Amino acid sequence: FIINKLHGEKEILGPGIEKLRALTGVPVLGVLPYREFLLDDEDSLNLRTRPPRSGRGELRIGVVLLPHFSNTSDFQPLYLEPDVALSFMAPDGDLNIFDLLVLPGTKNTMQDLCTLHEVNFTERLRTFLSQGGTVLGICGGFQMLGGCVRDPWHLESSQDEIPGLSLLEMVTELHPQKVLRRVRGFWNGHPEARMEGYEIHQGRSHFLTSYPAFFLLDSVEQEGVAFGEQIFGTYCHGIFDQNHFRRHFLNFLRSKKNLPPLPEAGPSWREKLLQELDALADFLESHLDFQALEKILAL
Secondary structure: OOEEOOOOOOHHHHHHHHHHHHOOOOOOOOEEEEOOOOOOOOOOOOOOHHEEEOOOOEEEEEEOOOOOEEHHHHHHHHHHOOOOOEEEEOOOOOOOOEEEEEEOOEHHHHHHHHHHHOOOOHHHHHHHHHHHOOOEEHHHHHHHHEEEOOOOOOOOOOOOOEEEEOOOEEEEEEEEEEEEEEEEEEEEOOOEEEEEEEEEEEEEEEEOOOOOOOOOEEOEEEEEEOOOEEEEEEEEEOOHHHHHHHHHHHHHHHHHHOOOOOOOOOOHHHHHHHHHHHHHHHHHHHOOOOHHHHHHHOO
């Protein structure tokens, strides 16, 4: 056995550990105290009860907690930034307290769109934008910004089509075969704001009018939408992993509030992850009986 997430003193477990060993004949290899690491979450795990993380909180970013929320790791790098207060909010929550509202990826765009319509999200989102707010849609959240999402193969729903939030003149159709690819590029008009990410989606989006691209990719493609400095959409996950893009985009939001720009954070997100993994390894080594574990595994 390994006892995990202990709050309190290990010594108080002594009699219980001996009793457990006597009853089961199975040894206890260690007791792990509760400790939080800045590592990627399992999709949407514990987000409903997680309090906001923030530095000074000059930028308030709200991520809509869709029922089928996916790719929660898209937002972990924002925890590195001292000026960001990051919250995960229910679809019927108050939008107007945020500077940036994010519609994230989802495992089911069709059903989650229905959820948003049930709470009058379209009208509330338009009010948010009329007051100067900014919205970012990522993957499924990007698809939602259009006029409708069609599902002719009924991959996600029994319905053929569901209206979108109608912020963009765009139609998305879901296809059985997924798009899977890595992408590199930069924020359109900001060549110093490099980003790397990946796409994984079944939707194919078609624009009924021309919009400026959000990103210019190294493959000489235009990707996503940046419309009116308020509406941004992309199929790319992981865009905040790169310090360059993340800080440039946050400074853009700061400029809308007449706040001065901040420099890039210290280590990159990748470097921070490696530091956290090293810390996790040291933590496990200090609390587990690895000699006994190796014997059990016959290493």
